[in-house]
Amino acid sequence: DSTVGSSSDCKPCPCPGGSTCAVVPKTKEVVxxxxxxxxxxxxxxxxxxxxFGDPLGENGQVRxxxxxxxxxxxxxxxxxNCDRETGECLKCIYNTDGFFCDRCKEGFYGNPLATNANDKCKACSCSPYGTVDRQTSCLQVTGQCQCFPHVTNRDCSACQPGFFNLRSGTGCEQCNCNSIGSTN
Amino acid sequence: TRPDVSPVAPGTHLLFAQSGKIEHIPLDGYSMNKGEAKALLHLPDRVAIAVAYDCVEKMVYWTDITGPSISKASLKGGDIISLVTTDLESPEGLAIDYLARLMFWTDSMKDRIEVAKLDGSQRRVLFDTDLVNPRPIVADPSYGRLYWADWNRDGPKIEMSNMDGTDRTVLVKDDLGLPNGLTYDPESQQLCWADAGTRKVQCMDPNGRNRRTIVEGIQYPFAIVSHGRNLYYTDWRREAVVAVDRTTDRETDEFLPQKRSRVYGIATTPTQCPQAYNYCSN
Incomplete structure (x- = not known):
């Protein structure tokens, strides 16, 4: 405030490199x-x-x-796209997720770092009949869904050889074919 | 809340958002009075994206993606008033119906278009289907219409509907890239947009006919506003406000703010509201 009339009326701006500032009239806040x-x-x-970064080093080292x-x-x-201080990614695309969009989001699997977008994260699409608790998520890299006993395939969509009734919703049952009347 | 720093003198101005502030440039006819450009509002910890103006109460409205929130402040000075602070993720477009006293906004994370009264009350979802990256939205109060664009890379489009959500129609879907900016001029009845993918500014009749290119080979437009025969767009790569004459199809001027950083939403502050009549306003 240059109107008070003392030698300390004007203070240097508290800004990096001596850059300019302004005083907000009502609040006297310096910006x-x-x-x-x-x-x-x-x-x-x-x-x-x-x-993102911490240009003044307010929370540790200057970044x-x-x-x-x-x-x-x-x-x-x-x-x-990211948190301005931590750098946490906020708008991941191609079905990716995580701090650096470096993993597939829930329900997807594959290589989030693949160069081609089509090779990145694919839907798990676990079979609702063959998957425990009708889970929709799978292992990140292989995409293996968690199958009921005697259920096979990545997406738990088929019975193992010698088993049947995927649709039971509890796993596949043994065929119990009579060895005399069966061809194999 | 924080009052503004420099109240705006009478006359028409351009308002645009830049990192941590909303700036204004007085317009002298169609030319930008660059020497008088100043910060209207300091929002030091905020990222303002869309800017809109209510010609009735002479208030500037903006969306902020850090809050996220929608706020307003008077051009004459005074406190910042928060209007919407809940259930927002990435509000990037804002339109004002000065007749019916409503605001409409897009949210590119919620994939919605919403409406509320200008004080934020009576909020409703207008659309929540077939939206991927909705961004600019403009209103034509006298015809009760809304226009918006979606920059979805797998199918960008410009759409319209009535303000009550009826008669939703796709107006443009061919030869679009990233339609970041959209503006409607009620006087000439032209809908114009700025596309960072095709790198063009184009205009057409609001029914989708008579599409034509105004300028091409532009850098990276973000938002656009029309004012008489001129269009003004913000450009991320040039970090500038660029003036284009719609009648000669030429760039006529540019404003480079002192601060070098990306520029976002843009709006004009006409001294009077366009003359119009709206059945819903009675």
Whole structure:
């Protein structure tokens, strides 16, 4: 406040690199108005949208702002792709999930880091008849669903040889064919 | 809440969102008075995306994806008023019906279009089907119509409906890429959009006919607004506001904000509301 008339009326802006600031009239709050490229916030303590870091080292070491790191599983046309401080990915695509979009989301399996989008994460599609508790999730890499006894295939969609009645919903039953009357 | 820093002088202005603030540029006729460009609002820890203007109460409205929230503040100064703060994920488009006193918004995570009164009350979901990445939305209050675009990479489209959600129709689906920006000019009745995929600004009649290209080979448009014969769009790569003359199909000017970072939503502040009549407003 330059109207008080003392030598300490004007104080330097508390902004990096001596950049400019403004005082909000009502609250007297000081806001930096020209933060260095890539940074924003009252004191330039935040990264711009699409970037993450801790430019002032408010929570530990200084981490310069870097573009969101989401395993190529975000869309550059989206906004708010990652948390501006932690870098946690918020808009994973191609059915990926996780902090860095580095795993398949629940109900999908495959290689989230594959270069071709079609090779990334595929739906588990577990058979509702052959899968324990009608689970819809499977093992991340192989995609193996959790099958009832004597049920086979990745998606638990068939009985093992010598077994039948997948639709029982409790596993396949032994055929019990008479060895005399059967061809095998 | 935080009052604004510099109240806006009378006259028409452009308002646009940039990292942590909403800036304004006074318009002198069609030319941008760049020397007078200033921050209207400092939102230091926020990421404002869409900007809209209510010509009746002279209020600026915006969506914020960090809250996430929808808020407003007066152009004359005063506190920021939060209007919607719950059940939002990524609100990226905002339209105001100044006659019926309603706002409409898109949410690209909830994949919805919603409506509420301008104070945030009486909120309803208008659409929650066939939406993947809905972004820009504009209203034509005098005809009671809504227009929006979805930049879904597997099927981008521009759609319209009545404001009550009836008669939803796809207007454009061919030769679209990433239609990030959309604007409607009630005077010339032209619907124009900015596409970061085809890198074009195009316009057509609101029924989908007479589509034509205004400019092509542009960089990375995000939002667009029409004002008389001009269109103004924000560009992520140029980090600029670009003026295009619709009658000569030429870029006429650009504004480079002092701060170098991506620019988002854009709106104009006409000094008077367009003359119009709406049955629902009575």
């Amino acid at each position: 930096c108005t020209n933060c260095p490229t890539g940074t924003t916030g009252k004191r330039c303590e935040l990264c711009d949208d699409g970037f 310069v702002c870097r573009a969101c790191k989401c395993s190529d599983n975000i869309d550059p046309n989206a906004v708010g």
